[in-house]
Amino acid sequence: MPLVSIVPLLHRAQAGGYALPLFLTPEMLAAEGTVRALEERGASAAVGVYAPWIERPTARALSAYLVALAEEASVPVALMLDHGATLEQCVRAIRFGFTDVMFDGSALPLEENIAATRTVVRAAHAAGVGVEAELGHVGTGTEYQEMGARRVGFTDPCTVAPYVQETGVDVLAVAFGTAHGVYRGEPHLDLDLLRDLRACTDIPLAMHGGSGLSAEQFRGAIAAGVSKINVFTELGLTTGRRLCEHAGAEDASYFTFQEVIRDTFRERCAEYVEVFGAAGRFPEGMGAEG
Ligand code: 13P
Numbered sequence: 431m432p433l434v435s436i437v438p439l440l441h442r443a444q445a446g447g448y449a450l451p452l453f454l455t456p457e458m459l460a461a462e463g464t465v466r467a468l469e470e471r472g473a474s475a476a477v478g479v480y481a482p483w484i485e486r487p488t489a490r491a492l493s494a495y496l497v498a499l500a501e502e503a504s505v506p507v508a509l510m511l512d513h514g515a516t517l518e519q520c521v522r523a524i525r526f527g528f529t530d531v532m533f534d535g536s537a538l539p540l541e542e543n544i545a546a547t548r549t550v551v552r553a554a555h556a557a558g559v560g561v562e563a564e565l566g567h568v569g570t571g572t573e574y575q576e577m578g579a580r581r582v583g584f585t586d587p588c589t590v591a592p593y594v595q596e597t598g599v600d601v602l603a604v605a606f607g608t609a610h611g612v613y614r615g616e617p618h619l620d621l622d623l624l625r626d627l628r629a630c631t632d633i634p635l636a637m638h639g640g641s642g643l644s645a646e647q648f649r650g651a652i653a654a655g656v657s658k659i660n661v662f663t664e665l666g667l668t669t670g671r672r673l674c675e676h677a678g679a680e681d682a683s684y685f686t687f688q689e690v691i692r693d694t695f696r697e698r699c700a701e702y703v704e705v706f707g708a709a710g711r712f713p714e715g716m717g718a719e720g
Contacts, residue, residue: 433500435529436476436508436658437560437600440634444657448707449648451640452476452510453699454662456483458495459688460669463695469504471700471709476530478512478660481519484526493526505712510562512660520550524557532603532636536564540589547597555598562658565593566605568638571613571663578609584623590630601634601658608639611663619647621654628655636660641667645705652706661702669694 436450443450455461455477468475477496483489493509500507510530511523520531533550535543547563554561566585569577577583585604594602604627607619617639628635634657640648641664648659669691676682676690703709 431501431503431506433497433527433529434474434506434508435558435560436510437530437634439474439506439508440601440657442711443708444634446707446711447652448711449637449652449657449659450475450708451699451702451706452478452512452636452658452660453665453695453702454478454480454512454660455496455695456480456666457492458499459691460665460695461496461499463692464699465499465503465507466692467696467699467703468507470696471703472505472712473703473708473710474506474508474712475699475703475708476508476510476658478510478662479523479528480512480662481514481534484511484514484519484522489522490526493523493528497527514550517546517550517553521553524554524559528559530560530562530600532562532564532601534564534603536567536583536603536605540593544593544596547599551598560600561598562601562603562636563593563597563599564603564605564638565589568603568605569609571609571611571639571642574609574614574617578605578607579615579618581607581620584620585627587623587626587630590627594631594633599633601636602631603636603638606637608637608643610639611641612667613642617643617647619643619651621650624651624654624656634658640702641665648705659702659706665695665698668698 567583636658640661
C-alpha cells in the first residue's frame with residue numbers, strides 16, 4: 431500500500447471516535463514488530479522518527495527502509511518526524527520521503543512559535559507533507575511535579591483558534607497533564623480543559639506522553655477529543671527488560687535477541703491499538719478511503 435499522510439486518517443479517526451497511535455521506532459527490528467502488529471490488527475498508524483535521530487549518518491538508510499516497509503504493509507502507514515526542532519530537520523525528513531512532520535516550537539514565546547511553525551507549514555505543504563505543531567508545552571515525566579502536576583505549560587484555549595489559523599497547521603499537540611517519559615508521581619489529565627480545546631478547532635488533536643497512562647485514561651482522553659496518541663518510553667523499557675530476562679536463556683543468540691525486540695514491539699503496539707479503538711478499521715484489502 432502506498433505511504434499515506436496521517437492527516438486524512440486522523441480526520442477519519444476523529445469522526446469515528448477512536449485514536450491512531452504514533453509509535454517511535456529507533457531501528458528496523460522495532461519497526462518490523464510495529465508494522466506486523468498493525469497488519470494483524472487491521473489498524474493504521476504513524477511510525478515516528480525522533481528528530482535528533484534524523485541527524486544520524488544512518489538516517490537516510492533507516493528512512494529508506496521505513497518507506498519500503500510501509501509501502502509493503504497491507505494497512506495504511508504514515509512516516510512522521512517527531513519533535514522537529516528546526517526547519518532544516520523537517521526538510522531533511524521531507525527529502526527522505528516522510529509523509530508528515532511534527533515541528534515543536536512549544537518552548538518558544540507564542541509569537542515565535544507561530545512564525546517558525548508557519549514557515550515549516552509553507553515548506554511542508556509545498557511538498558504535500560502534513561504538519562503537526564505543539565501549543566502549550568508538554569514537559570517530561572522527571573519534571574512532572576514542577577510542570578504537569580501544577581498545570582505549568584497547559585494549553586490556553588484562547589490561543590488555539592488564532593494559532594491554527596495563523597500557522598495553517600494540520601494537527602495540534604496540546605498540553606493538559608501528560609508528559610514525556612516516566613512520570614514522577616501519578617499523571618492527572620484535565621479532560622475538562624481538553625474538551626474546551628476540542629471545541630476551539632476542527633483539526634485533529636494529538637496527545638504526547640502516552641507511556642504510563644491507564645486504559646481508562648486513554649479512553650477518557652479519546653472521548654474528550656484526542657485523535658492521535660504518541661507512545662515510546664514504555665515500548666523501549668519493556669523491550670529492554672525482556673532482553674535482560676532473555677540473556678539468561680540457554681538458546682540466547684543474536685537471532686533470538688532480534689526476535690525478542692520484534693515480538694515485544696508487536697505485542698505492545700497491538701495492545702495500544704486495541705485500547706485506542708483503532709483495531710479493525712483497515713481490514714486487509716481496504717484502502718485509506720475504504
Ligand atoms: P512517551 O515516550 O512518554 O510515551 O511519549 C512519546 C511521545 O510523546 C513522543 O512524541
